Amino acid sequence: MTRSKKEVIQVAAARLFRDRGYTATSMRDLAEAVQLKASSLYNHISGKEEILKEICFETAERFLSAMEEIEKEKVSCTEKVKKLIQLHIQTATSDVTSITAFNDEWRHLSEPHLSEFKSIRKTYEERFKSIIQEGIETEEIQEGDPTVILYTIISSVRWLYDWYKPERNVSPEILKKGIVNILVTGIVK
Amino acid sequence: MTRSKKEVIQVAAARLFRDRGYTATSMRDLAEAVQLKASSLYNHISGKEEILKEICFETAERFLSAMEEIEKEKVSCTEKVKKLIQLHIQTATSDVTSITAFNDEWRHLSEPHLSEFKSIRKTYEERFKSIIQEGIETEEIQEGDPTVILYTIISSVRWLYDWYKPERNVSPEILKKGIVNILVTGIVK
DNA sequence: CCTACCGATCGGTAGG
């Protein structure tokens, strides 16, 4: 199974979008990255936005299906929250590029994709928030605004996408332990 | 003291950069926002990048001078870290717009500004990290990689810049209490 | 502060 040319283009695009941003990446930049002329890209993709759209939706679907798995598990809410934090770290470290599109570049989508994307994202966040809320009700989790807790968790791993590089020799496992520890038990002794 | 036209342009630009990103904001968009023709902007500013540069550096200087104040205080490291978290929240809620440029759009700076900006930012982060490190040594703060702690803290408030709106009726004070609580004592009971 | 306009570059198409 070799990668289709379309996949090669998508991977290169995800990297360029991360490095320069969607708007600042031209189709000529992208063409050069995959050793093609700009016009030849259009034999594989229908346009610039289609690439962004597919990156955003693929990442969103991945988060949503992981959420489904975690919801099904018969573990405490705290355990579920831990797994969700690990999921975000895993995604950010294993797929450094498309996570950017998912975090930052989706706003360049045009309608109807923009609304559809926001709605999927909203669904994911609501389900995450429900787990937090349940944890507060069962008194596993400290009293607090679930929205504040939710976004603080989601944001807290956002630095990884431009910090994490395999050359640093910091394994995702060490990161998971460290970050989960901060968020779950705090930084003070 | 009325605002100079240049300041008006900068404020409008910061808002547009936040909403659409630096690259996707055209000088014509900006001109329209301040009710001018694009060419007239150049009587007040020397170019598009100058605006970005000034927003980035002003925000950086603000963080650095706040750091100076906090370093001088005769309080525990934990207390300093708390104040730094509050500083980030304060900046994100009081100046929702320029924080974006500081977080995300600085990468569109060209040399030599890019290197200079990175260097100021690095200085800020190193000094923040020193406080964390000292806290670990004095055993106030839990054992952990100071870099991981640093970036987790800095990132954790990044959602505010597009979430925080005065209409939500969530005061910065409540946010500060909530977020500081999560980071300092964790989410579990 | 405007009108008029510059060269460069954009995303994308025609046609082979």
Next chain:
DNA sequence: CCTACCGATCGGTAGG
């Protein structure tokens, strides 16, 4: 997969 090229838009300037 390419060459050749399209109209639109970009940041910015000239000249008044």
